Amino acid sequence: MSLAAQVLVRRGPVTVDVALEVADGEVLAVLGPNGAGKSTLLRVLAGLLPPDGGRVAVDGTTWDDVAARVHLPAHRRPLGMVFQDHLLFPHLSVLENVAFGPRTRGASRAAARTAAAAWIGRVGLDGLGGRRPGQLSGGQAQRAALARALVGDPALLLLDEPLSALDARTRLAVRAELRRHLTDYAGSAVLVTHDPVDAMALADRVVVVEDGRVVQAGTPSDVARHPRTDYVARLVGLSLLPGTADGLTVRLDGGGVVAVAVPADGPVLVAVRPESVALYLSRPEGSPRNAWPLTVAGATPHGATVRCELDGQVPLLADVTATAFAELGLAPGSPVWAVVKASEVAVYAR
C-alpha cells in the first residue's frame, strides 16, 4: 500500500507540477506558503479536481492517468480527508457525521453507527455523539472531523491544514493527538500545512512547495538544518545567504564576506540562526570573526525576545532580549554592529 503521484495542474498564474511518493504508514508533509499550490495538489489527490497531466496511483490502483484518460471520481476513492475548518455537516449530529462515510459506502445503518461510535470514543469525544457540530469547541470539531475521515480505514488520508483554524493552546493538544492517530494509521497520509511546526511534529518526510514546485524534500530535521530557500529559512528562523565559498571565507552574492569554521568550496548557502547574532552599538573588539555594520529595518516582539530585521550588505535576523533591545535604544533606522562567531555559521553546498 502506498501513494505514487505525479501531478500537473495549470491554474491561473501558478502551474503546479509535483511528484510525490508516500509509503505505507508514512506521513508526508507538504509545506509551503499560501498560494503555493498545496491545496490544489490535495484536491487532485482527493479526486475533486482532475489534473491536467500526470498520474495518481494508490496501492497499485490507478486513480488518475491523464494520458490514459483515467479519472476515478472522488466518491469512488477509498480515502479520508480532514479540512481546515472541519466541514462537519451542520444539520447532522456528530455520530451521523462520522457514520456518513460508512453509510454511503454501503454499510448497514447499525454497522455504520457502531463503527462511528467506536471512532468517536477513540478521538476522545465519548458522550458527544448526539451533539450538533455547532455545539462543539474548535478542537472537538476537528477531532470529530478526524474520526469521520478515518472511520472507513481509508487507503489514503489527506489532511488540509488540519490545525490552522485552532487557537494556540488547542492546537498543541490536537496536534499531539493527531500524532498518535497518525502513528496508528496504516495507510499513506499527506498533510498540507504552512506551519513548519506541524510538519516537523507530525511528518516522517517533508516536501517544501513554492510556486507549484518542490524546492526541497527530506526528513524534517534535515530540512530544518539545511533550508534551501528563503521561505524555509524564515520558517525555521534561519537567515539564508547565497554566496561562493573559498576555504574559510564565503563571498556573498549580495556583497560582504562571512567567515566560517568549516572549509567549503564553490556555490554555498550560509545559514545564520537569529539567536546567534549579537548586536552592538559600536564595533566590538573580541574573538568573533564576523562583524558587520547594519541598520535595523524592523523589530517584532517574539515572546521574551525581539526579532530584529537587519538590512545592509549581510541581511540578517537577530533575536535579542527585550531588555537588551531597550537598553541599546534600538529603533527602526538605528545603525548597529551585528556580530556572529564563525562557528555559529552553517555552510552547505547549493
Next chain:
Amino acid sequence: MRRARTPAPLLVPAALAVVFLVLPLAGLLIRTPWSQLGTLLTAPGVGQALRLSLVSATLATAVSVVLGVPLAWVLARSRARGRAVLRALVTVPLVLPPVVGGVALFLVLGRQGIVGSWLAETTGITIPFTTTAVVIAETFVAMPFLVISVEGALRAADVRYEDAAATLGADRWTTFRRVTLPLVAPGVAAGSVLCWARALGEFGATITFAGNFPGTTQTMPLAVYLALQRDPQAAIVLSLVLLVVSVATLLLLRDRWLGRGAAA
C-alpha cells in the same frame, strides 16, 4: 445605539407612504361587519372558494417544489452555457402581467392550443376551465418565486460541504439529497411560503385560463371580485380572510427576512 434624527424631507414622504399602505387595510378592518362575520363566513360559497384556494395553492406549491428545486440547482450549479438566458426566461413570469400568462397558457393548452389540441385528440382530456387549469395557472405565476429563492440559497451555501461529502463516498445524487438539500432547507421553506402566497392570491391568469366556475375554478380572489358586485359585505369578509392568511405568511417569514433588520 442612538441614531441620527430623520431629516424632514425624508420623514414627511415616509409618513405619507406608511399612511398610504396601511390606511386601506385599516379601512377593511373598520368596515368589516363583525356582527355578521359568522354567518357570512359559513355561507356555502365561501367555504368552497376557500377550500379550492387552499388546495390549488398547495398543489401549485408542491409542483413548484418538485420542478423548481432541480431547476434552481441547474441555475446555481451547472456550468452549462446559456444559463443567463435560461434564468431570464424563467423569471419572465415574475414581471409578466398575469392576464398575459393566462392568455399564453390558453394558446398552448387550450382546446385549440398547440399542446391542448393534441392532448384532446389522443386522450380526450381538456384542461381549460378545470381545477387542473387553476393549478397550472398558479404554478406558472408562482414557481419563479420559489426558483429565485432556492437559487439564492444554493449560491450562498458552502460548496465545500459537497466536496466533503464526495470524499466520504457520496455520489452527486446522494450529496444533493443528504447534504445540499438539508443545507438549503430554510431557503426552500421560504421560497415555498412565498410561492404559496403568490398562488393563493392569483387572479389574472386563473380567470383567463381557468374561468370562474364556483366549486371547480372559483378561488378566493375570484370570489372576492364577484362578491363585490352583488354583496359588498361578503366581499369584505372574504378579503379579511385573505388578509389574515397573508399576515400569517408574513409572520412565518419574519424570522428569515424581517428579523435581521428589526433586531439590528
